[in-house]
Amino acid sequence: MKIGISCYPSYGGSGIVATELAMALAAGGDDVHVISYAPPSRLALCNSRLFYHEVLVPHYPLFEYPPYSLALATKMVEVARHQGLDLMHVHYAVPNAVSAVLAKQILAPQKLPVVTTLHGTDITLVGNDPSYLETTRWGIERSDAVTTVSDDLRRMTREHLGIERDIEVVPNFIDPRRFETNGAPGARRWAQPGERVLVHISNFRPVKRVQDVVKTFFHIHQKVKSRLLLVGDGPERVRVEQMCRELGICDAITFTGNLPLVEEVLAGADLFLLPSETESFGLAALEAMACKVPVIATQVGGIPEVVRHGETGFLLPVGDTKAMGDAALELLHDEPRRLQFAEAARQDATGRFSQTEVVGRYRDLYERVLGDS
Ligand code: GMT
Numbered sequence: 001m002k003i004g005i006s007c008y009p010s011y012g013g014s015g016i017v018a019t020e021l022a023m024a025l026a027a028g029g030d031d032v033h034v035i036s037y038a039p040p041s042r043l044a045l046c047n048s049r050l051f052y053h054e055v056l057v058p059h060y061p062l063f064e065y066p067p068y069s070l071a072l073a074t075k076m077v078e079v080a081r082h083q084g085l086d087l088m089h090v091h092y093a094v095p096n097a098v099s100a101v102l103a104k105q106i107l108a109p110q111k112l113p114v115v116t117t118l119h120g121t122d123i124t125l126v127g128n129d130p131s132y133l134e135t136t137r138w139g140i141e142r143s144d145a146v147t148t149v150s151d152d153l154r155r156m157t158r159e160h161l162g163i164e165r166d167i168e169v170v171p172n173f174i175d176p177r178r179f180e181t182n183g184a185p186g187a188r189r190w191a192q193p194g195e196r197v198l199v200h201i202s203n204f205r206p207v208k209r210v211q212d213v214v215k216t217f218f219h220i221h222q223k224v225k226s227r228l229l230l231v232g233d234g235p236e237r238v239r240v241e242q243m244c245r246e247l248g249i250c251d252a253i254t255f256t257g258n259l260p261l262v263e264e265v266l267a268g269a270d271l272f273l274l275p276s277e278t279e280s281f282g283l284a285a286l287e288a289m290a291c292k293v294p295v296i297a298t299q300v301g302g303i304p305e306v307v308r309h310g311e312t313g314f315l316l317p318v319g320d321t322k323a324m325g326d327a328a329l330e331l332l333h334d335e336p337r338r339l340q341f342a343e344a345a346r347q348d349a350t351g352r353f354s355q356t357e358v359v360g361r362y363r364d365l366y367e368r369v370l371g372d373s
Contacts, residue, residue: 001366002031002084004076006100007091009040012203013283014119017149017172018091019043024175024359026050033079037068041260053079069095069102076103080112087144087366089115093122094132097139113373115365116143117170118157120280120301123148125207128160137161145369147362150302153280168365171305172283173358176350179263179290186267186291187229190254196226196332199269199293201262201284202276204234209298211236212275212321214243214253216296219325221252224332228253228273231265266291270338271328274298277318282306285313286353289345294338296328306353312345 007018019040026032026049037055057071090096097116104112127136140163147170148154154167187197202208217228244250259265272288274297281302285295295313297303307313314327331338
């Protein structure tokens with residue numbers, strides 16, 4: 001099969017899922033053409049069936065806002081026409097679904113079925129903004145197939161956008177081999193002897209509530225010798241650094257910046273913190289679980305579909321940093337129980353969310369869409 005995959009390239013869950021999917025499909029024998037405005041952070045062009053096409057957005061003095069959606073649609077047309085694509089799979093509705101449907105219409109009578117995967121903020125924060133609502137809804141309705149990464153996001157898509165069409169739930173996935181930690185020092189490289197290590201990974205957007213990570217850690221740090229690794233970067237970082245200074249715990253917190261190989265920091269960590277305001281799935285939590293790291297998270301969105309409360313982690317109300325700190329302390333004070341959670345987390349991650357199974361589901365969907373078109 002010849003498959004186009006369009007995604008955002010920066011550090012963000014949708015780009016990671018799209019890139020991992022592209023690499024897995026190419027490894028399985030498909031020709032995969034990744035389309036984006038920069039090389040996705042995890043894209044390794046190490047397979048002769050994997051190709052990358054950059055969307056160039058010309059800057060012209062008249063354009064205060066260069067029209068990326070049009071440049072993307074044009075690139076999709078060009079790649080589909082010259083590479084003979086069978087279908088286009090877009091990740092994140094805004095504007096990718098709209099550009100793909102436009103490309104499909106331009107290409108007619110050549111066929112280009114469009115599969116759209118909704119990832120979260122494209123529905124919960126961006127797509128339902130009045131400035132984007134109608135076009136996002138059109139892109140979703142006109143796609144040949146639509147998937148969401150959780151049951152919760154499917155419900156939100158129906159509620160927020162009034163979408164009534166079929167939507168299939170295909171979760172995020174991990175490659176079990178990649179996250180085999182095998183006693184790697186990982187997170188412990190940043191820790192002093194005897195320190196427990198807590199990790200948070202995100203793009204530091206307000207929705208991630210990174211300040212709650214610090215507040216939760218502050219609570220833990222008063223009771224247990226510990227270190228917090230804050231991995232990633234983004235708009236909230238300066239405010240979070242300021243907060244660390246105000247709380248006087250800078251010495252116990254390490255900001256690593258963006259790290260492409262998250263398994264290298266997750267291995268050996270004691271707990272993972274994810275206090276998001278909303279989270280359609282929580283890929284970072286799944287990657288932590290795959291590395292045998294129990295998760296303390298908020299009970300929102302699709303997180304309960306990933307983290308099992310009382311078995312692979314704990315789920316608490318948004319903003320209740322004391323409850324999150326107490327839950328973390330419960331596990332840090334009971335190592336046999338923490339290890340039991342860690343084993344269950346790895347088993348669950350590799351069982352329910354294995355790459356082979358989930359990529360197979362996407363491929364089955366492609367076959368069905370091609371059969372129908
Ligand atoms: O918030 C992010 O990390 C980025 C965002 C994106 O769309 O790039 O992630 C969303 O998609 C991920 C992959 O499907 C999900 O695991 C995340 O839960 C989701 N983020 C939110 O819903 C806030």
